[in-house]
Amino acid sequence: MNSPRTSAVHHARVRTFHPRRGRMNGRHADALTRLWPLWGVPIPETPTARLDLPALFGRRAPLVLEIGSGMGEATVEMAAADPHRDYLAVDVHTPGVANLLAVVEERGLTNVRVGLGDAIVLLRHMLAPASLSAVHAFFPDPWPKARHHKRRLIQPAHVALLRSRLVPGGALRCATDWAEYAEVMLETLAADPELVNEHEAYAPRLAERPLTKFEQRGVEAGREIFDLSFRRR
Template identity: 80%
Template sequence: MNGRHFDALERLWPLHGVPIPGSPLDVAALFGRRAPLVLEIGSGMGEATLAMAGADPGRDYLAVEVHTPGVANLLAMVEQHGLTNVRVGFGDALELVRHMLPPASLDAVHAFFPDPWPKSRHHKRRLIQPEHVALLRSRLAPGGVFRCATDWTEYAEAMLETLAADPELLNEHDGYAPRLAERPVTKFEQRALDAGREIRDLSFRRR
């Protein structure tokens, strides 16, 4: 991490950080208001979170990341842009969902470019698998949306099959979804495009 990141963690983590594991969240107290909540799993360096939350001030965004530089970078950008609707979790997003968020508390779940774990022996580590989807879906309010994107064809096919198999999720499109206009092209996504990999989006709504 660079000096800017260390400074951001020291100053901003007490204001905007959410440790995981932790106590059940009082979301209204965390954000200082009651508003629809979006959970972003694996926010990376924070570019997508920053752009989407900045353009969507009526909803609150809880971004969760396991790598310290990404947490620090997002905290710094939140301060730089004066956003009040972003909080940053550091740790395992599934742990947060399982123990810190009540059922039907989310307006949306975003899982953009989760680790594809391409080797067959590592598939059990993937985020999008039936038991994890069931857990995440249980935290969506009725009508809430589960959005994903990946640049790995095989993982996209597995995601589509897994999400379609959940009896309480409804695919909003016939197969893959159009690219979400609000989602910016991050440096990570641009590298995938430059390498010739197709990006596939999915959008499922809780019944």
């Protein structure tokens, strides 16, 4: 299996994320060495095949894609409370991936797999149309500078891709603490003819979305949290 360090290398292109590096402690390094071969999903620069999801999880079950899982706090809590669905969490931060692997082991979860790399590459090349029951994009990078808006995850072309991977009735759920990006998210998602807003505008805070340390810092700093919940027709 490819090393997670080499699988996160990408061709120069417009990315929706900041490539990040971080130092790993001994616990993280140990988790990555032991658990990546078991539960890791390499996302190569140019994938040549789609994922065999039943083989990956050892069963056929609805699949939730978590884009930008960070340190894995939300993923672990949602997967633990939702054992009848599988969770594929994707991030570009190796220490976060390693931490999630460690916590999955500690919690004894069998319905979580962890990808390291570009979620857009995963969606476009490794996941079949109508293969996801839900997509979660919680607190994606807002890319606040106008010249960087082209890097945002929630933009028309990416939304069309996300929606195409959802089953009919599948959920696309987002959250942000950046007010301007929230407005753009709402406008962009509402403009997709195959998505239906489950609320008139923003959604109430999703009950199943755990409060993470990242979100708590935003709340303490006085930033409003915006949730959006759409479904594919």
